[in-house]
Amino acid sequence: MHIHVFVKFPLTVQATSGIQVLQLFEAQTGLPRSYAVIVGVAVYFVIIFLNLAGVGQLLSNIAGFVVPCYYSLLALETTTTSDDTALLTYWVVFAFLNVIEFWSRAILYWIPFYFLFKTIFLLYIGVPAFGGAQLVYVNLIKPFSRAYIVKNKSLSKTVDEVAEGVSSAVEL
Template sequence: MAAAEVKSYREKLEKYLYEKNAFTDLLATAEAKTGVKRVYIVYGLMGLFLLYLAIGYGASFLCAFTGFVYPAYCSVKAIESERKEDDTQWLTYWVVYSVFGLAEFWFDILLFWIPFYYLLKCLFLLYCMAPGSYNGSEMIYQRIIRPFVLRHQDKVDRFIDQAGKRAKEALDTVLGTAMANVGNPPADGLKKES
């Protein structure tokens, strides 16, 4: 990342930290009581967050919370906005998040042995939700997921159609059997008590 971009992100963060909202009100109170600039308080909180992810109890929950809550909030905002670009950004994030979650399920026994796994996972999820040209979801989707899906789309569509037809047939059979047995007395061993 270029020094100019780091400076740009730092300036955006500092600008945000002086906007009026509940979080910045808390920061202003902490800044007044400690004499420490709010940007350094935020850097300290970020450091503690990363340290906790590396060695803390419940890091899996904190990582899941980070990878879900903020993107869910942004997704709701995207749904309510008029722009299409933010919808695409967050749909792409959720596709990558789902594929990652599925892979994580299958490789869980191996991932357990990776040191600082939840820290690495959280950094990966933050990369996937990053704004602008550094959005990991877009890169992963375009380079890995999209080509794979396009290559196998016809097979998957046929499988889904066949599975839907079989499920409908099974449901029709179950409902037909149930309707045929409505009103018939129960078997000897299943008599109702009076």
């Protein structure tokens, strides 16, 4: 049994036709623009893999922000809500991951190639066609959310009161 997955990526021939660097590459080498994109992606991942001067963390966060941001901007222009829900789910998972990462940074420092794995994971959950964010949300965050936030009305009330206090203090 074979399962085929078709993913629509934004870097099609038409999408790259207006990028000057890729046009210059194609004109000077006679090679397709896609080769330059592939080499650029490979170099990007090698830099993350090596994590020289801590730049792996920055590049990992850029990948986790730029790709979903692109899809979010596209989703804002559509009239359907399914893509909005998928991307909102991504941003919840992304925020959850960042909070966990912040509190466990000392431990994560010792995991080899952590930022490479994180980048691959962020791309998996960030591209809506993969459905990774939905999977993570349903299996990890939703049970936690239901147990501690949705069912706990006093917590919601406390958060609302604190937010109201902060906004009224800002207005003074």
